[in-house]
Amino acid sequence: MSIDSIKTEITALTPAEWGQIFSWVIGEERLRREAEPTRAQVIGELQEAGTLPAPAAVTTDQVDAGTTAPAWENPGTDHTKMYRQGAVVTHNGKAWQSITPVLNSWEPGTENGLTWAEYAPPAEAAEDPETGETITQWRPGIAVTAGMKLTYNGATYEVIQPHTTQADWLPDALPTLYKKL
Structure with a gap:
C-alpha cells in the first residue's frame, strides 16, 4: 500500500x-x-550498555571543562554511527551540538540549523575592579545585548545592538555594533 x-x-x-x-x-x-521507544532511545540504551559502539562525541559539559570535541565522521546509513541529541563534535573548525531528538546523520553546518547548532563554551567574564561592572572577553558565538561590555585586543567596548558575535564582526571594525570606551 x-x-x-x-x-x-x-x-x-x-x-x-x-x-x-x-x-x-x-x-x-x-x-x-x-x-513506543524511538530508534534513538533503543540505540542509545544499547550504546550505554556497551552492546553497540557509539560514535566519538563529547558533551557540552566536557567542552566547557576544556575537552576538545572529536571530529565529525559521516555515519552514512549506519544508525549505530549516527549522533544522538546533545552530542558535540567539531567540523570545519567549529564545535557543533546535535539538537535533533532523532538520530543525526546530517553534516554539521549544512542544513539551516535544524539538526546541529554551533556550540561555544560560555564566555569568560570578569568584574571591573573600578566600576564593579561585568566585562566579558569577546569571542565569536556570544549572544550579546545592548549595553553589555566586552574586551577585545586590550580595549573595552560597549555593545550598541543585540546580536551574536561572529569572527567577521570585530569590535574595532564595526562602530554600528560596538562603541569603544
Whole structure:
C-alpha cells in the first residue's frame, strides 16, 4: 500500500468515517506511537550498555571543562554511527551540538540549523575592579545585548545592538555594533 493509495482512500471517506479515522489518529494511534521507544532511545540504551559502539562525541559539559570535541565522521546509513541529541563534535573548525531528538546523520553546518547548532563554551567574564561592572572577553558565538561590555585586543567596548558575535564582526571594525570606551 502506497501513500498515494492511502490518500485516495481517505478522500473517499464520508464525513462520519473521516471523523472516526481522524479521532483514532490523533488519539489512540498517537498515544500508541508515543509509548513506543524511538530508534534513538533503543540505540542509545544499547550504546550505554556497551552492546553497540557509539560514535566519538563529547558533551557540552566536557567542552566547557576544556575537552576538545572529536571530529565529525559521516555515519552514512549506519544508525549505530549516527549522533544522538546533545552530542558535540567539531567540523570545519567549529564545535557543533546535535539538537535533533532523532538520530543525526546530517553534516554539521549544512542544513539551516535544524539538526546541529554551533556550540561555544560560555564566555569568560570578569568584574571591573573600578566600576564593579561585568566585562566579558569577546569571542565569536556570544549572544550579546545592548549595553553589555566586552574586551577585545586590550580595549573595552560597549555593545550598541543585540546580536551574536561572529569572527567577521570585530569590535574595532564595526562602530554600528560596538562603541569603544
